[in-house]
Amino acid sequence: MSGFSRTMKYSFHQAWQRTLVSLGVSVVYSLYFMLMDDTLSLKEFIQDFGTYLLFVSVLFMTIYGLVSAAVNVPEQISFGCVRLHAALSLSLSNIFTMGFVMLILVGYYAVMPQFSINDNLMLFLHGFEGMLAVTGLTAFLSVLVMKFGRYAYIGCIIVLALCSGFFAGFMSKMGNDFLATANLEFIFAVASAAILIIGNIALAVYSKYIEVKA
Amino acid sequence: MQELFTQEKSIYIQISEMIETDILRGILLEEERVPSTNELAKLYAINPATAAKGVNILVDAGILYKKRGIGMFVSEGAKEMILTNRKNAFYDNFVKAIVDEAEKLGISKEELTKMILEEK
Amino acid sequence: MGNLVCKGIVKKYKDKVVLNGVDLTIEEGKIYGLIGRNGVGKTTLLSIMTAQNPANEGTVQYDGEQVWENRKALDHLCFSRELNALTTLGPNTQKIKEYFKIASIYYPNWDQAYAEELMKQFGIDQKKRISKLSKGMLSMVTITIGLASKADITILDEPVAGLDVVAREDFYRMLIEEHANSGRTFIVSTHIIEEAADVFEEVIFLKDGNVLLKENTVDLLDRARHVTGVAEDVDLVTEGLHKYHEEKMGRSKGVTVLLEEGQSLKENAQVTVQPLSLQNLFVALCGREE
Numbered sequence: 001m002s003g004f005s006r007t008m009k010y011s012f013h014q015a016w017q018r019t020l021v022s023l024g025v026s027v028v029y030s031l032y033f034m035l036m037d038d039t040l041s042l043k044e045f046i047q048d049f050g051t052y053l054l055f056v057s058v059l060f061m062t063i064y065g066l067v068s069a070a071v072n073v074p075e076q077i078s079f080g081c082v083r084l085h086a087a088l089s090l091s092l093s094n095i096f097t098m099g100f101v102m103l104i105l106v107g108y109y110a111v112m113p114q115f116s117i118n119d120n121l122m123l124f125l126h127g128f129e130g131m132l133a134v135t136g137l138t139a140f141l142s143v144l145v146m147k148f149g150r151y152a153y154i155g156c157i158i159v160l161a162l163c164s165g166f167f168a169g170f171m172s173k174m175g176n177d178f179l180a181t182a183n184l185e186f187i188f189a190v191a192s193a194a195i196l197i198i199g200n201i202a203l204a205v206y207s208k209y210i211e212v213k214a
Numbered sequence: 215m216q217e218l219f220t221q222e223k224s225i226y227i228q229i230s231e232m233i234e235t236d237i238l239r240g241i242l243l244e245e246e247r248v249p250s251t252n253e254l255a256k257l258y259a260i261n262p263a264t265a266a267k268g269v270n271i272l273v274d275a276g277i278l279y280k281k282r283g284i285g286m287f288v289s290e291g292a293k294e295m296i297l298t299n300r301k302n303a304f305y306d307n308f309v310k311a312i313v314d315e316a317e318k319l320g321i322s323k324e325e326l327t328k329m330i331l332e333e334k
Numbered sequence: 335m336g337n338l339v340c341k342g343i344v345k346k347y348k349d350k351v352v353l354n355g356v357d358l359t360i361e362e363g364k365i366y367g368l369i370g371r372n373g374v375g376k377t378t379l380l381s382i383m384t385a386q387n388p389a390n391e392g393t394v395q396y397d398g399e400q401v402w403e404n405r406k407a408l409d410h411l412c413f414s415r416e417l418n419a420l421t422t423l424g425p426n427t428q429k430i431k432e433y434f435k436i437a438s439i440y441y442p443n444w445d446q447a448y449a450e451e452l453m454k455q456f457g458i459d460q461k462k463r464i465s466k467l468s469k470g471m472l473s474m475v476t477i478t479i480g481l482a483s484k485a486d487i488t489i490l491d492e493p494v495a496g497l498d499v500v501a502r503e504d505f506y507r508m509l510i511e512e513h514a515n516s517g518r519t520f521i522v523s524t525h526i527i528e529e530a531a532d533v534f535e536e537v538i539f540l541k542d543g544n545v546l547l548k549e550n551t552v553d554l555l556d557r558a559r560h561v562t563g564v565a566e567d568v569d570l571v572t573e574g575l576h577k578y579h580e581e582k583m584g585r586s587k588g589v590t591v592l593l594e595e596g597q598s599l600k601e602n603a604q605v606t607v608q609p610l611s612l613q614n615l616f617v618a619l620c621g622r623e624e
Contacts, residue, residue, distance in 0.1 A: 003405035006439050013435070077386055078415065079440035080408040208403075212386040221611055225532055226552055252514040259506040260532040261365055262514060264552055314603060 007085040008092065010076065014068070015096030022060045022101065026053040046112055050105055054127045057101045058134055058167060061094045062160035065135070066153060068093060069142030074212045087207035090142060091200050094135040102128065126188070130167030133192040136199030137163055143206045225260060229268030234277065234296045237288055244293070248278055248286040275299070336397025336410070337361050338383060338487055338519075343392035345378055352378050354543035355392070360487065360521060365513055367530055367551070368523040369616055370540030376523045377415070379540065380489050384413040396487070409442050414480035415491045417464060417472045430467075430475060431460045434482075441483040449482035452508070456501075469496030477505055481512050487519045494526055502526070506533050531612035541620045551612065558615050562588040563605035571602045579618035590618035 030052045034045050068090045076086040102124060141156040219228055236242045251269055255262035269286060272278040277292045289295070316326045338360040345353040352375040360366060360383075370376050381387040383394050385401045385408060393400065396407040430453070438444040453460055456474040458467075467475065473496045480490045494502045510533060513520060524530050531537075531551060539546040547554070561568050565587040575591045590610060591599070599607060610618070 009439050010436065013439075075436070076440070078413065079436060080384065080411055080413070081440055082403050082405050082408065083385075084403065209388060211388070212381060219532070222609065224552055224556060224609075255510050255514055256507065258532070259503065259510050261510070261535045261551070263364070263535045263550075264532065267552060318603070 003082050004085055007076070007081065007089045010081075011089045011092035012096055014064075014072065014089075014093040016100060018060055018064050018093070018097050019057070019100040019104075022053065022057040022097070023104065025060070026056040029056060050108060053101060053105060053108075054130075055164070057097065058131055058164040059161065061097055061131065062134055062138055062164050063157065064097075065090060065094055065138030066142060066145050066156055066160070069138075069145040070149075070153065073142075073146070073207075074210065077210060078212045083207040083210060084204055087139075087203045088200065090203065091135050091139050091196065094131070094138065098128065098131040098135070101131075129189055129192040130164075133195045134160065134164055134167060136192070136194075136196035139196075139199035139203040143202055146206065146210055219258075226264050226268035226271070229254065229258075229260075229265055230271040233269070233272060234300075237277070237292050238296055242288050244288050244290050246288050247284070248288060250285050336486075338401075338411075339395045340379075340383060341393050341395075343379065343382055343394070344390045345375070345382060345387070346390050351543055353382070353389075356544055358383075358538070358545055358548065360519060362486070362519050363517050364519060364535045365509070365533060366519075366521045367527075367534035367537045368521055368540065369525075369527055369537060370523075371620060372525075374540050375543060376540055377491055380413060380491055380521070380523060381415075384408070384411050384489065386413060410486040412441060412480060412483035412485035412488045413491070414476050414483070414489065414493070416495065417467075417476055427463060427465055429461055429463050430458070433464060433475070434460070434479075437479055437483065441485060443484035445482050445484050448484075449478050452478040452481060455504070455508075470498065470501060473497050474501070477508070481508060484516065485518070487521070489521045489523075491523050492525065493522060494524060494530075502529060506530065509533060527613040527616055528611055537612065539616060539620060546619060555609065555612060555615070557593040558610045559591050559593065559599060560588065560608045560610050560614070560618075561591060561599065561605050562586065562608075563602075567602055567604045571600045571605050573600070575599075579621060590615065592619075 026049065030045065030049045033048070033052075072093075073086045073090060076089060077083055081089075105124065105127075138160060141152075141160065144152040145156055219225055233242065233248060242248060248269070249257065251262045251266040254260075254265040254269070258265070269278065273280060273286070275295070277289055277295055278286045279289050280286055312326070313323075316323075340356055340358040343353050343356040343358075344351070356379060358379075368376055368380070378387065382389045383401070385394070385403065388402075395401060396410055399407050401407045401411070434446065434449055437449075438446060450460070453474075456471075456478070458471055458474055462471075464472070464475070473493060477490065477493045480488050480493065494505055497505065506529065509520065509522070512518065522530065522534070534551050536549060537551050537554065538548045561572055563571075564585055565582065568587045568589060572589055572591050575593065575597055578590045578592070580587060580589045593599075
């Protein structure tokens with residue numbers, strides 16, 4: 001197996017575990033809200049569940065992403081993984097997670113007869129872009145986590161939680177409308193891709209200095 | 215073969231002496247195969263290179279010989295060879311030490327001889 | 335298989351120089367013991383040799399190729415280091431089984447059957463979580479990873495820390511057996527010197543940021559002598575030789591010497607000459623300075 005395909009295998013393994021956790025938490029979360037709010041119709045609940053899943057997934061991606069920085073990247077290096085690949089696995093795991101979540105959502109909405117995929121296409125697109133941006137931001141902040149350890153960790157979690165809240169807003173219907181009217185969609189798409197790339201370049205460069213501590 | 219090692223002598227010398235003692239005691243007979251260096255290493259938890267050094271002392275002395283591809287074997291007449299070697303070394307290994315020690319303690323050669331004759 | 339060659343390794347932490355231009359060649363097929371006091375830089379050197387830490391200066395090559403960021407070279411190496419149960423995140427909430435799964439992804443020659451066999455011999459359930467393991471069990475997992483990696487050059491950092499004496503003896507036997515079966519190269523760093531001395535074909539003493547000596551264990555011990563007696567006699571007998579760790583008590587003196595090629599002690603019945611154990615020799619050479 002080539003070096004990079006090993007990293008892919010490792011990231012894949014991480015991703016499906018994280019997806020399962022996100023799924024589990026979203027189900028609990030949305031059941032809770034459904035029980036709390038009698039006025040919520042079934043249709044609204046089904047619609048909201050999709051958003052909850054996206055939101056929870058992004059939240060977990062950010063948390064797991066920073067955990068990866070502190071733990072999984074050095075762990076891979078300690079097994080003799082090439083540092084560049086180990087650094088890239090951080091975003092790879094998130095991208096795989098994104099892929100699984102999207103598949104679940106597409107399947108979910110396809111199965112629900114009240115909804116058409118087209119209605120939710122924008123939702124998916126923005127969700128996807130949001131996840132890319134969060135992934136890139138996580139990669140960037142993970143440099144701080146690796147350098148400064150647990151002090152940076154708390155700070156980065158807060159920053160990412162705020163950002164994921166921001167992106168979750170964009171993924172909701174409100175955000176959809178806003179983006180549509182303001183014609184920011186193209187800019188949003190390019191910005192997300194740019195954040196992903198810049199974040200990973202920063203991480204790749206920093207990987208040369210990572211010391212695997214006892 | 216199961217003797218424990220001491221601090222006083224190099225391990226490889228002790229390995230060679232152990233094999234010699236086994237030959238004298240009839241545990242290893244002439245023309246019989248001796249454990250390989252890997253087997254010795256595993257048995258005593260020592261490095262095979264050390265075991266090999268010990269075995270080679272005996273090969274050089276003609277007490278063991280190598281059959282290529284099969285292993286090490288006890289030479290014919292090994293028992294006599296070992297006894298002769300040990301008899302020759304007896305003076306250096308034992309007698310000299312006793313004489314020197316007796317001299318240090320002020321025991322005369324006559325007293326020493328008397329002690330030896332009286333020893334059962 | 336090939337040699338692992340370090341040239342001019344320098345490592346500094348802020349202003350402190352930990353490794354000061356280390357040159358070291360690890361030849362294939364031998365079992366090496368790396369011995370040095372706490373904090374001398376054993377783990378640092380070993381992690382630099384396996385590209386887990388960057389050196390400030392110097393090169394590490396395996397079979398003529400740079401090790402750093404080189405998958406081809408890294409595929410032949412394994413550095414199994416002490417696991418720490420205190421970290422609550424990441425690998426330490428994993429089960430041992432899962433940790434082995436990662437090992438199987440990254441070590442091309444990973445032998446799962448051998449790993450399970452070793453776990454059985456150690457009596458550890460693979461479904462246990464790493465954070466729940468005792469110090470001894472952590473060492474056993476570290477040893478298993480190192481042995482089952484089947485890497486050409488395998489480095490075990492303090493593998494017997496936390497093991498009781500019976501488990502230690504088990505480890506030395508497992509090591510010799512695996513070495514005999516596969517001819518792999520092993521480097522074992524340890525504090526527990528005397529038990530392990532018989533297992534090492536060569537020993538490396540690390541002192542003051544550099545390699546003090548690297549020699550065949552048996553040859554080294556053959557040229558070490560401990561001389562004791564009346565101080566003047568000891569001085570006479572050891573004139574012109576490399577002396578270490580002189581101890582005086584009243585009129586007597588004890589000193590350790592290392593004979594160079596062609597040197598010998600002068601004959602003198604008044605002094606006692608004894609061989610040294612590897613542990614005693616290490617203390618004499620690397621112990622506290624007078």
